Structure formats: structure tokens, C-alpha cells
Amino acid sequence: MRIVPFLLSLLLTTGLIICLNTSWGSLKKTPLFGQFLSPQHGFWQNAEPLRQEFNEKIALPGLQGKGAVYFDEYLIPHVEAGGETDACYIQGYLHARFRLWQMEFQTFAAAGRLSEFLGPGENNNYVKYDRSMRRLGMVTAARAALAVMEKDSIIKRDCDAYTAGVNAYIGELSSGALPLEYKLLNYRPEPWSNLKTALFIKYMAYDLAGGDNDFEMTNARSFFSKEDFAKLYPATQDSLDPIVPKGTHFLPPSFVPKAPATVDSLYYNGNSTVTDEELKPEKSNGSNNWAVSGKKTLSGRPILCNDPHLNTNLPSIWYQMQIHTPDYNVYGVSFPGAPFVIIGFNDSCAWGITNAGRDVRDYYAIKFRDDTRREYWFNGQWRTADQRVDTIRIKDAEPFYDTVATTVFGPVMYDPGFTGYSDVASDRSYAVRWKAADSSDELLTFHYLQSIHNYDDYKQAISTFKTPGQNFVFADKAGQIAIWQQGQFPAKWKEQGLFVMPGEDSSYMWQNSIDEEENPYMIDPDRGFVSSANQEPADTTYPYYLGSDFPIYRGLIINRQLDAMNSITPADMMKLQTDNFDVFAQMARPILLQHINEAGLTEEAKAYLNIFKLWNLRNDPSEEGPIIFHYWWDHLDHDILDDEFARTPLHLLHPYESTLLEALLKDSSWSFIDNINTPGKETLRQIVTAAFRKTVDDMARVSQEGNLSWAAFKDTWARHLLRLPALSRTHLPIGGGTHCINAAKQFHGPSWRMIVQLTDKTEAYGIYPGGQSGNPGSPYYDTFIDRWATGAYLPLWVMGPGETMDKRVKWVMHFSTTPSSE
Amino acid sequence: MGHAFFNNALIRIINNVLIRIIMTLKFLAATLLIVLLSFACGLYLPWWVIAPVSFFVSLLIPQPPLAAFMAGFLALFLLWGGMALAIDLANGSILSAKVAAILPLGGSSYAIVIVTGVIGALVGGGSALTAAFLRKAS
Numbered sequence: 001m002r003i004v005p006f007l008l009s010l011l012l013t014t015g016l017i018i019c020l021n022t023s024w025g026s027l028k029k030t031p032l033f034g035q036f037l038s039p040q041h042g043f044w045q046n047a048e049p050l051r052q053e054f055n056e057k058i059a060l061p062g063l064q065g066k067g068a069v070y071f072d073e074y075l076i077p078h079v080e081a082g083g084e085t086d087a088c089y090i091q092g093y094l095h096a097r098f099r100l101w102q103m104e105f106q107t108f109a110a111a112g113r114l115s116e117f118l119g120p121g122e123n124n125n126y127v128k129y130d131r132s133m134r135r136l137g138m139v140t141a142a143r144a145a146l147a148v149m150e151k152d153s154i155i156k157r158d159c160d161a162y163t164a165g166v167n168a169y170i171g172e173l174s175s176g177a178l179p180l181e182y183k184l185l186n187y188r189p190e191p192w193s194n195l196k197t198a199l200f201i202k203y204m205a206y207d208l209a210g211g212d213n214d215f216e217m218t219n220a221r222s223f224f225s226k227e228d229f230a231k232l233y234p235a236t237q238d239s240l241d242p243i244v245p246k247g248t249h250f251l252p253p254s255f256v257p258k259a260p261a262t263v264d265s266l267y268y269n270g271n272s273t274v275t276d277e278e279l280k281p282e283k284s285n286g287s288n289n290w291a292v293s294g295k296k297t298l299s300g301r302p303i304l305c306n307d308p309h310l311n312t313n314l315p316s317i318w319y320q321m322q323i324h325t326p327d328y329n330v331y332g333v334s335f336p337g338a339p340f341v342i343i344g345f346n347d348s349c350a351w352g353i354t355n356a357g358r359d360v361r362d363y364y365a366i367k368f369r370d371d372t373r374r375e376y377w378f379n380g381q382w383r384t385a386d387q388r389v390d391t392i393r394i395k396d397a398e399p400f401y402d403t404v405a406t407t408v409f410g411p412v413m414y415d416p417g418f419t420g421y422s423d424v425a426s427d428r429s430y431a432v433r434w435k436a437a438d439s440s441d442e443l444l445t446f447h448y449l450q451s452i453h454n455y456d457d458y459k460q461a462i463s464t465f466k467t468p469g470q471n472f473v474f475a476d477k478a479g480q481i482a483i484w485q486q487g488q489f490p491a492k493w494k495e496q497g498l499f500v501m502p503g504e505d506s507s508y509m510w511q512n513s514i515d516e517e518e519n520p521y522m523i524d525p526d527r528g529f530v531s532s533a534n535q536e537p538a539d540t541t542y543p544y545y546l547g548s549d550f551p552i553y554r555g556l557i558i559n560r561q562l563d564a565m566n567s568i569t570p571a572d573m574m575k576l577q578t579d580n581f582d583v584f585a586q587m588a589r590p591i592l593l594q595h596i597n598e599a600g601l602t603e604e605a606k607a608y609l610n611i612f613k614l615w616n617l618r619n620d621p622s623e624e625g626p627i628i629f630h631y632w633w634d635h636l637d638h639d640i641l642d643d644e645f646a647r648t649p650l651h652l653l654h655p656y657e658s659t660l661l662e663a664l665l666k667d668s669s670w671s672f673i674d675n676i677n678t679p680g681k682e683t684l685r686q687i688v689t690a691a692f693r694k695t696v697d698d699m700a701r702v703s704q705e706g707n708l709s710w711a712a713f714k715d716t717w718a719r720h721l722l723r724l725p726a727l728s729r730t731h732l733p734i735g736g737g738t739h740c741i742n743a744a745k746q747f748h749g750p751s752w753r754m755i756v757q758l759t760d761k762t763e764a765y766g767i768y769p770g771g772q773s774g775n776p777g778s779p780y781y782d783t784f785i786d787r788w789a790t791g792a793y794l795p796l797w798v799m800g801p802g803e804t805m806d807k808r809v810k811w812v813m814h815f816s817t818t819p820s821s822e
Numbered sequence: 823m824g825h826a827f828f829n830n831a832l833i834r835i836i837n838n839v840l841i842r843i844i845m846t847l848k849f850l851a852a853t854l855l856i857v858l859l860s861f862a863c864g865l866y867l868p869w870w871v872i873a874p875v876s877f878f879v880s881l882l883i884p885q886p887p888l889a890a891f892m893a894g895f896l897a898l899f900l901l902w903g904g905m906a907l908a909i910d911l912a913n914g915s916i917l918s919a920k921v922a923a924i925l926p927l928g929g930s931s932y933a934i935v936i937v938t939g940v941i942g943a944l945v946g947g948g949s950a951l952t953a954a955f956l957r958k959a960s
Contacts, residue, residue, distance in 0.1 A: 012948060013873065013948030034869050034870060040905070041864070044910075044918075050916075725923070778916070
């Protein structure tokens with residue numbers, strides 16, 4: 001009987017240990033609590049001492065010479081390397097050391113492998129995401145890019161070195177030192193490879209050039225009459241101020257794409273509808289950049305500014321650094337996951353980028369012979385489709401095998417077996433033609449940019465950049481400024497790819513690329529500045545079709561402001577870059593105030609109306625005006641359009657805010673104002689007033705919730721990639737918004753603000769909503785966020801060769817090939 | 823007779839005191855050994871190494887079941903709780919507050935330090951207790 005207590009105790013103890021060594025839960029899994037809580041293995045190991053020292057001697061096998069990294073008080077590394085290869089090696093090591101989890105997470109996302117460590121997700125959403133990325137051909141595209149990259153001896157060498165640097169860190173990583181997120185999700189990093197770098201580049205291509213509205217536009221074309229469609233989806237807006245000003249003279253096109261003969265009967269017929277739902281990147285990925293020439297600045301030298309708008313993630317998409325070799329000295333922000341500096345400056349030039357936002361993803365309706373999808377109808381005969389089977393691994397579940405057919409147009413994105421995020425069954429198939437699937441070598445651009453000396457070098461450097469098309473702004477110390485919309489864009493006939501195209505013959509295929517010398521550009525214009533803010537690059541006199549999905553208001557206000565500014569200093573640029581003036585509200589308010597019927601408004605309503613009337617049109621953090629405007633415009637928009645749009649279950653593209661505004665500015669009895677569900681004919685006055693009454697109710701609710709300031713209402717976050725509030729910085733006190741230069745939205749905004757004055761000694765400032773360390777347990781995790789929110793900047797210190805003993809240097813890491821004997 | 827009684831009583835008291843001292847020393851030795859070995863093994867082996875460590879120390883230093891349990895419990899509570907506390911103080915509670923919000927422990931750093939100590943302590947105590955029962959059984 002004495003064995004009973006023993007057995008009982010043994011059972012309980014081993015049971016406890018097994019429980020603590022198990023991941024619990026179905027969709028969301030817990031960490032292994034025993035390991036997670038163990039101070040020697042778990043999350044406690046990620047709690048860095050506040051007074052952490054980073055002085056180290058590190059042996060990296062394969063380094064060619066010696067290198068050193070001087071860290072300043074913000075943990076920004078100033079890398080000193082014997083050559084470019086070693087610089088890439090050390091950069092790989094630093095990225096891995098401070099950002100490993102995010103690097104891997106992003107490339108897993110790119111490769112459609114989220115389910116592998118996150119599980120299937122709610123409603124199978126991670127599997128749908130993975131299937132979408134795989135079907136789009138992200139891995140194929142990355143492999144094609146890698147083939148080109150590895151053919152280039154420079155990029156091959158640099159990527160090899162970068163990969164070796166990342167793997168040197170992964171190799172030395174003990175399980176206790178694993179980044180926190182691996183412990184939370186209970187998995188381990190894989191070795192890095194050049195393919196992962198290529199995948200990261202394709203992830204950015206997806207993020208910036210993976211958007212389109214083909215399905216929603218196809219539906220809208222079928223649902224609305226030709227006249228209504230033209231009203232709701234105009235090709236361009238009157239108030240557009242393009243990157244290259246109106247009135248610019250363009251040469252005739254070197255290639256004229258020919259619309260197919262069947263375009264009226266097969267393409268514009270409005271007979272087809274689509275129920276599939278696409279995976280799309282964040283729509284407002286955009287940016288601002290500009291450069292002003294010396295004649296507009298106090299110093300007499302150009303100033304270049306850039307603020308790319310991306311998801312304000314934690315860890316940040318950017319990692320700030322300086323890299324100095326005997327051949328170049330470059331400062332700026334890099335992408336953890338890829339070598340080189342992406343946005344920055346060297347000793348003679350500065351550059352910045354914004355997204356071109358051209359439509360380079362089109363769909364073709366494919367007619368398969370039968371459900372096996374092995375043959376499809378093309379050019380008058382059945383043609384064999386290539387088929388591949390993708391294995392999607394799912395954590396704690398059987399793998400999912402996805403059979404994907406590939407046509408001459410590209411891979412089949414949606415078919416009866418995969419309707420995307422839609423639950424509606426569909427018997428149709430759509431192949432996707434995506435520009436980023438073409439092989440190209442974007443990294444080479446950033447290799448060259450490091451050591452550019454003048455405009456010609458810059459022009460040469462950007463020439464290998466094909467997708468995602470970007471507006472590269474440039475300024476140098478000799479005083480030159482320029483902007484090029486760089487990229488390889490398909491030369492499309494008017495409205496080609498606006499809708500799903502017929503895929504039964506070759507006549508609807510992309511015919512040619514626009515000669516890149518014909519891309520819109522400006523060099524040293526008389527007006528003294530160049531700028532871009534994702535607006536349409538040129539007006540309709542540009543000899544090629546440009547598409548129609550471009551935001552216009554940031555570009556408008558930037559150009560208006562720059563036009564008026566003179567004797568500009570970097571401090572003026574800080575004010576401009578963080579400007580919360582809402583030019584959209586400025587144009588819209590007169591319509592609202594002109595048509596509101598004030599008779600019969602309650603005292604409360606009158607008080608809100610008065611606040612709105614007196615509002616200074618700035619989306620400053622403490623303002624109430626932007627909240628009133630937000631609701632008022634939103635209700636107006638829905639009251640005008642919902643009656644028509646609600647008549648179909650199909651997904652239609654909701655018209656852009658600019659479309660409604662311009663329509664109402666031109667015509668206060670616009671046909672859509674009438675509510676078709678009522679016998680009477682509504683007037684704008686009725687709709688505006690009704691929308692305002694609803695707004696008053698909203699304001700009362702917001703007031704009750706205590707969010708009666710724009711910043712509290714908008715609630716900007718720097719959000720962790722896993723969307724865990726505890727690892728995010730929430731409720732940031734920042735103003736701005738979609739149409740402001742300071743485009744800070746809830747989870748999205750200026751991801752890096754940079755100002756570079758090209759005086760003999762470069763004067764530069766920058767800030768980003770994050771910190772140099774990706775570790776949530778580090779004091780350097782969110783270093784810059786509070787400054788960023790208030791619009792403050794930090795001077796960017798370009799460490800000189802004689803400054804290694806400078807008091808700004810806090811720690812030094814020495815790198816060599818062999819362990820030092822100390 | 824009274825003498826003998828006195829002597830016997832004295833011996834019993836001395837005996838008792840000695841036994842208590844020895845038991846206390848054994849308890850302290852077991853506790854200390856579990857702390858040191860758990861720490862050393864934890865540097866190289868998985869977290870659950872605290873279980874075999876507590877088990878074998880408890881076999882090596884025989885104690886009654888309750889004392890064995892207490893030694894294992896206290897040792898791991900001190901080791902895990904103490905290390906967690908030291909790390910947390912050096913870190914200014916940056917991470918513990920975040921993790922305590924995820925788990926969820928209301929974002930309390932103290933709570934997660936204590937939970938860490940108690941989880942380690944339960945494993946240590948249970949393992950030591952199992953060893954004590956094994957000795958009694960054989």
C-alpha cells in the first residue's frame with residue numbers, strides 16, 4: 001500500500017510537467033508555459049537590462065577583413081567596413097540580431113506560409129491568405145528574381161554576404177536568446193537564404209503594386225448604365241495637380257497599343273460579374289516626397305524630404321543605419337530582410353521614394369474544358385495548362401494540397417476550388433497577369449544608389465528598378481533636383497485591365513512595355529521644386545493610359561505650400577511634413593455649410609455646427625472639427641449612394657471621396673442625390689441636413705465615450721505584427737489623416753520622416769514610429785514613437801572617420817574572422 | 823529515580839534538538855543543492871530539468887515527505903521567483919508588464935514574478951515529494 005502515495009505523486013507531478021510542456025487551445029495556441037516562464041529559457045531571457053552594454057568582440061567566419069559598429073545612444077549603428085561585401089555581411093548580422101523574428105515573419109507571409117506556425121486561423125483565413133500568395137505566384141516570382149540577382153556578380157556577392165551575416169547570428173542563437181515571438185508561438189527560425197531576401201523584395205512589390213479593383217469595377221460596369229458608370233468612376237479629377245504639371249509637352253508615344261476589335265462586344269458589354277474576393281494590400285500605402293532647389297532655400301542648397309506611408313508596425317519596417325566603406329558613406333533606413341540602404345543620402349546626394357500606384361495586376365476570364373482544369377480554350381483550340389500542387393502546411397493539422405493551373409496569361413488565381421475570401425460558390429476561373437512576376441533586379445538599384453555622385457549616376461542606378469514602380473526623388477550638393485516615375489509599366493490601351501478581360505485569345509494580353517525614357521519626370525524645373533504624393537503622374541495629355549486609382553489631395557496641398565514657400569529651412573520642412581491641414585475638408589466644407597438647413601436644429605446640434613464652422617480645418621490632435629467632418633461626410637456619402645449600391649449583393653467599388661466632392665461642387669442636383677426608394681425627389685439640402693442630424697447623434701455618443709478629440713477618436717497605434725495590443729503602442733497623441741500631408745491613420749502612416757539639406761556638411765533629420773530593437777523587452781523597442789507622434793525629429797548624425805571616440809558613441813562591436821584572444 | 827528520570831528527559835531533549843538540527847540541516851542542504859543544481863543544469867538543459875534535479879536530490883538526502891516537498895518547493899520558488907525578480911528589476915518591468923497583459927494577469931509584474939516562482943515551485947516540490955514517497959515505498 002505504501003506504493004500508492006508514490007504513484008499518486010508521480011502521476012500528479014509528471015502530469016503537471018506534461019501540462020506545462022503542452023500548447024493549449026484550438027485556434028489560438030498558448031505557449032509552453034513551463035518553458036515560457038522559466039527564467040533561464042523563457043520570456044524572462046528577453047527582458048534586457050535597462051543598462052545593457054553592447055560592447056562586444058564578435059567572430060564572424062567568412063568576413064573578409066575587420067569591421068566595427070559604433071552604436072549611438074539610440075542604438076543606431078554606424079558601420080565601418082573594409083568593403084561592400086563586409087558591409088553587407090555586418091548588416092545581415094545586425095538585422096538578424098535586432099530584428100530576426102520580423103524578417104522571418106515577413107518572408108513567411110510573402111511565401112504563403114503563415115498557417116505553418118499560426119494554424120489555419122479563424123474562418124480558415126490564414127490558409128486563404130497562404131493560398132492567395134501562393135497562387136499569385138510569390139514564390140515563383142521570387143525564384144525568377146533570384147535567378148536574375150544571382151546572375152549579377154555584385155548582387156550575388158552582396159546577398160551571399162548578407163545571408164552569411166544573418167546565419168552567423170542564427171547559428172549562435174541559444175533557445176533562451178530566441179526572440180520573444182518564437183517563444184509565444186512555439187517555433188524556431190530557419191536558416192536564412194538569398195531566396196528569402198528575394199521573397200522580401202516581392203513582398204514589398206505585393207504591398208505596393210499588388211492592388212487593383214478589377215472585380216469590383218467589372219461588377220459596377222455590369223450593374224450601372226454607361227452614363228452612371230462614367231459619373232461614379234471618372235478617369236481623372238479636375239482638381240488633380242499631377243507630379244509633372246499640367247501643360248507639360250509630351251512627345252508622341254513610341255508604341256501605340258491597339259485595342260482588340262472585339263472590345264465593344266466582349267469587353268465593354270457589361271455582361272460579366274465576379275463574386276470572388278481578392279486578397280489586397282493596404283489601399284493607402286502611399287507616401288510623400290519632394291525636393292526644393294537652392295533658389296527656394298535659405299542655405300541656397302537643395303533640401304530633399306521623404307515620408308513613406310506604410311503600416312505603422314512594431315517592429316518597424318525600417319532599421320536606421322549608417323554604412324561607411326572606403327567606397328561610399330551612406331545613411332538612411334534599410335529593410336530588415338535585404339541588404340543596402342533604401343531611403344537615404346550619401347556624401348553628395350540624397351534620394352527618396354513614393355509609390356507610383358499604377359495598375360499592374362490584371363485578370364483574364366479563363367474557359368476550361370472541364371473541372372480538371374487541364375485544358376483551356378485559347379486562340380481557337382484547347383491548350384494544356386501547366387498544373388502544380390502547392391503543399392500548405394498547417395500547424396497541428398493535415399497539410400492542404402492546392403492544385404493550381406497556369407495559363408499563358410499567368411497563374412489561375414480563382415477557380416471553383418478557390419473563391420478567395422468569398423463564401424459564394426463560383427464556376428468561373430480567372431488567371432492573373434502581374435508585373436511583379438517578371439524577373440528583375442531591384443536590389444541593384446540600391447547597390448548603385450549608395451555611391452551615386454550626381455544626376456547621371458542616379459539615373460543609371462534607378463534604371464534596373466522595374467516593379468513596384470516608384471517616384472524616385474533626387475537632389476545633390478551641386479544643386480540639381482529631379483524626380484522620375486521609375487518602373488517598367490505595361491503600355492495599355494485606354495481602360496485595358498480596368499475590368500476582367502476575356503482570356504480566350506491573345507488579343508487582350510499586354511502588348512509591350514512603355515519605353516522607360518517616356519516615363520514622367522522633371523529635372524530642375526523653373527518652379528524650383530519637384531514632388532509626388534501618389535497622385536496621377538501626368539494629366540490626360542500623357543501619351544499612355546495611366547489608370548484611375550490615385551489619391552489627389554496630399555499632392556495638391558504639398559504643391560500649393562511649396563509654391564508659396566521661400567528661404568526654406570529644414571525647420572520649415574519639418575512643419576510641412578507634419579502639417580495637419582485638411583485640404584479635402586477645405587473644399588468640402590462650403591458645400592455642407594451652404595446646404596444645411598439650420599431651422600429646427602436643437603441647441604446641441606447648433607453647438608456642434610458652430611464648432612464645425614469655426615474649425616481651422618486642421619486635423620490637430622485636440623480638434624473636434626475633424627470628427628464632425630468625418631461623420632458628416634460619411635453620412636452624406638452613404639445617404640447619396642447607398643440606395644443605388646444596396647440594390648445588388650455584388651461587391652462594387654465604392655466611389656472615391658474625391659468623386660463625390662467634385663460631383664457636388666459641379667452640380668448640386670447630381671442625379672444620385674435622389675433617394676430612389678422614396679416617391680419624392682430629395683434635394684442636396686435635405687440630404688446634407690439629414691446627414692448632419694445623424695452626425696449630432698454620433699457626436700453625442702463619442703462625447704459619452706470621452707473621445708471628443710481627433711487623436712483619441714482616430715486612435716493611432718504602432719501595432720505589433722501579431723496585432724497583440726500588449727506589444728503595441730496604442731492611443732498615440734497624433735493628428736493628421738488620410739488627406740493631410742501628415743497622413744497618420746489608425747494603423748498606417750508616415751513610417752519614416754526624413755529631411756536632408758545638401759549643404760557642404762549635410763544637415764539631416766529623421767524619425768520613425770518604432771525603435772532600433774525589435775525586442776518588446778528592450779528599452780530600445782519604441783525609442784522614437786513619442787517624438788514621432790508629436791512631430792519631433794532627431795538629427796541624423798553622420799559619423800566622420802575621426803569621430804570613433806566621439807561622446808555620441810556609446811558602444812562598439814568589433815567584428816573579425818577569428819575569435820580574439822583576450 | 824528522579825535522577826534517572828531527569829537524565830532520560832535531558833537525553834530525550836538533546837536527542838530531539840539534535841534530530842531537529844539534523845533535519846533542518848538536511849532541509850537546508852537539500853534546498854540549496856536543488857537551487858544550485860537546477861541553476862547549473864538549466865544553463866544547458868531544457869526547463870523541466872528542475873524535476874529530475876529535485877527528484878534525485880530528494881533521493882540523496884532522505885527527508886519525510888512534507889519536508890522533501892517543502893525543500894523542492896522553496897528551492898524552485900526562490901530560484902525561479904528570485905531570478906525573475908532580479909531580471910524584472912534590471913529591466914524596469916518593461917517586458918513583464920507586457921507579458922502579464924497577454925497571459926492575462928492584468929499587466930501586473932508582481933503577479934507574473936509570483937506565478938513564475940509558484941510554477942517552478944510546484945514542479946520542484948512535486949518531484950521531491952515523489953522521491954520521498956519512493957524511498958518510503960521501498
